[in-house]
Amino acid sequence: MKKVPKIHALLNAPKSGSDIETMSFRSIDERADRSGFTDEQWPIVRRMIHAAGDPGLAAYVRMSDDAVSTGVRALREGRPLYVDTNMVRAGLSRTRLQRASANGRTPRIYCFVGDSDVADEAERTGLPRAVAAVRKALPILDGAVVVIGNSPTALLEVNRLIIEEGLSPAIVIGVPVGFIHVEESKQELMDLGVPYVTVCGTRGGSPLAVAVVHALAQAAIAASESTSPGDDAFDAVVLLGHGSRVSTADAAMCRIAEVLSRRRGVPVFACNMSQRPPYLADALARCAAANAQRVLVLPYFVNEGMHVRADIPRLLKAEASKHAKLQLVLGPNLGYDPLLVDLVEKRMVEAAVMPDIRTVAIPDEAELVADTESVAD
Structure with a gap:
């Protein structure tokens, strides 16, 4: 009697890799x-x-x-x-x-x-x-x-x-x-x-x-x-930066807020401690207007200095007294993360084609502030 190779039975009823894995796992469980x-x-x-x-x-x-x-x-x-x-x-x-x-x-x-x-x-x-x-x-x-x-x-x-x-x-x-x-x-x-x-x-x-x-x-x-965007522990998030007289200084923070809002499905507001609005009070007012109940405030700072340790907690406590219906949670600052190391490494690569600082024109501070104020107007 002629021997029939076993692969023919497999080819007549082929199984996908996913099917084989499922069957294997079932066998292991047994x-x-x-x-x-x-x-x-x-x-x-x-x-x-x-x-x-x-x-x-x-x-x-x-x-x-x-x-x-x-x-x-x-x-x-x-x-x-x-x-x-x-x-x-x-x-x-x-x-x-x-x-x-x-x-x-x-x-x-x-x-x-x-x-x-x-x-x-x-x-x-x-x-x-x-x-x-x-x-x-x-x-x-x-x-x-x-x-x-x-x-x-x-x-x-x-x-x-x-x-x-x-x-x-x-x-x-x-x-x-x-x-x-x-x-x-x-x-x-x-x-x-x-x-x-x-x-x-x-x-x-x-x-x-x-x-x-x-x-x-x-x-x-x-x-x-299994986690939908609506499963977040917070109804709204506030990114709190330092603030600058240059109107475009917080552009990256605002962009991050927009992307986070789309990704998480909750309002994310960017604001500043000082120098230029919107301020923390403005952001919290927007949270209240959005009917948020539990709000996370994240210090948009890498280093854990005086602002993070003392100034921001005091500022948030003062604002909390004005918003009895808001539960305000102060989250950690950005701090160290391996992903930040990757970002710094990326900036190092980008800097390879940049010129010596001696050849770079530096704008006058008064002129820079005046330009940004005219843009804001």
Whole structure:
């Protein structure tokens, strides 16, 4: 009897990749022991099992209680990712990460292990290349998603930075594979008090690291799709800047307010502390006119100086006495964020073609103010 290749049955009733994934997940749910994992954690574990092809992997997966919520939040905020190998970077879906990001942009993915300066530094110092790569990445690791899928020495160096230098990544996905330094690197990670996902023992590898990131991204996408613009905790938002005699000084803040209003589906008003209207009182009056009940006031300041610490709270308290029906919440100032580092880096690139300051004409201050006042009139 002639043997019939099995692929013919598949081709006669083809299944899509989505169908196969759904069937695979159903099979994993039937075979694997999900006890010990919450409903929030299980999709992460299930995708790891799917990547490994091993239902028994569930017995070795460990994650902090806040791993999923923190990882999802980091991806929704567009935090950068640091990965220890190009294999992990190649495996990550840019489309999925972009969909997970609330701002619609693909987050930056950094991998320095193949850089020539890292190789030179490793040769000069005798350090493993993975350690030299992590040290090069130090300026972008705070608040980042750190993904270690291959090198235990990379994870050990990340652990050291957390312990000795106060590094605070958003989450560490630490799943290096192998038999040397692997188990102790993971155990140390679990003892650090940072959000983490890992696999006990010698198991691990780039496919598992990618699986964790993709599972968190899928959770972020689901959270975004289940949250409508009307679900905001505030009925209106006020961006409070410093103010300037130059009428166009707050143009960027006003533009941000407009975009936020469209994106969030709530009124967002821009105003100034002094120098030029609209002022805080004007913005709050507009909130009241819009029948807002709970209003967020965000200081449009990067640095946390006297204005943020004392002047703005006093100003808002004074205005609160005039608006008994408004619940006024003073939010944090802009402060540090990895996305701001990206913006500064972008400005550095843009500045490469700009001339020496000695050749730049600087407008007279009185003339500049007069021009802007005539525009305002």
